[in-house]
Amino acid sequence: MKLSHLVFAVSALAAGATSYAQQAPKAEDQIRYRQSIMNVMGRQFGMLSAMAKGDAPYNKDAAVKAAALAETLSALPGPLFGPGLDKGAPTKAGTKIWSEPDKFKAALEKMQGEMKKLPAAAGDVATLKTAVGEIGKACKGCHDDYREKEFRN
Ligand code: HEC
Known part of the structure; x- marks a missing residue:
């Protein structure tokens, strides 16, 4: 299956998850x-980050695979931070996510935009380094603002 098809299939799944939530809203x-x-x-991003830093040997096949998986997964979390999902299970999600959803969405889209470049960048260690750096900033930016250090109920 081509990656674009896979992404489409996974997005369709995410959309399915949303409508499922509306029928049977089980926040947990x-x-x-x-x-x-x-x-x-x-975990996938961590492997790429280790390769980019030279903490793990660069392996093109493994890098391309991890990049495709990370990019695919990055498309999914949006609807899972939707209304009513601020509590229901132990979570590190900051309540600010639900008081400023537009800013949170922008932080998510920033990361998703950088992730889109990852699969092509992963084929070479120099471009991988650049991509990992930009994505890492986007992850950290959102975690600093919207992820708590400890789980809350
Ligand atoms: C738009 C905001 C946002 C972006 C961007 C983001 N995260 Fe997160 N991340 C969160 C939030 C919020 C949680 C906590 C979710 C929960 O506990 O319900 C989290 C949790 C996690 C966790 C679970 C570990 C834990 O206990 O906190 C990992 C691992 C993680 N993020 C990795 C990443 C990586 C790697 C990236 C970048 C590729 C990334 N995240 C980008 C918001 C974000």
């Missing part, structure tokens, strides 16, 4: 789902 499941996505995306 949605919160755990968004945390799972963040964790898998974080």
Whole structure:
């Protein structure tokens, strides 16, 4: 399957998750789902970051694979920070997400925009470094503003 098809399929899944939430709003499941996505995306990005820093040997095939996965996953969390998903399970999500949703959305879109460049950049260690640097800033920017240090209920 081409990556564009995969992204489309995954976006369709995310849209499905939203309408499912409207039918059966179980905040706990949605919160755990968004945390799972963040964790898998974080693990893939962490491998790329290690390669970019020289902490792990650069491997083109592994890098391209991790980049595609990270980019695909980056498209998913938006609806999982929607109305009513501020509580229901232990979460590090800051309540500011729900008081300034437009700014949060902009921070998410910034990261998604940088992520789009990652799959092409991952094929070469120099371009990978640049892409990882820009994405890392976008992750950190949002975490600084919208992620708490400790879980809350
Ligand atoms: C638009 C905001 C935003 C962006 C951008 C963002 N995150 Fe997050 N991230 C969050 C929030 C909020 C949580 C907490 C979610 C929860 O606990 O419900 C989180 C949680 C996580 C976690 C789970 C670990 C933990 O216990 O906190 C990891 C790993 C993670 N993010 C990695 C990343 C990486 C890597 C990127 C960049 C590629 C990224 N995030 C970009 C907002 C963001």
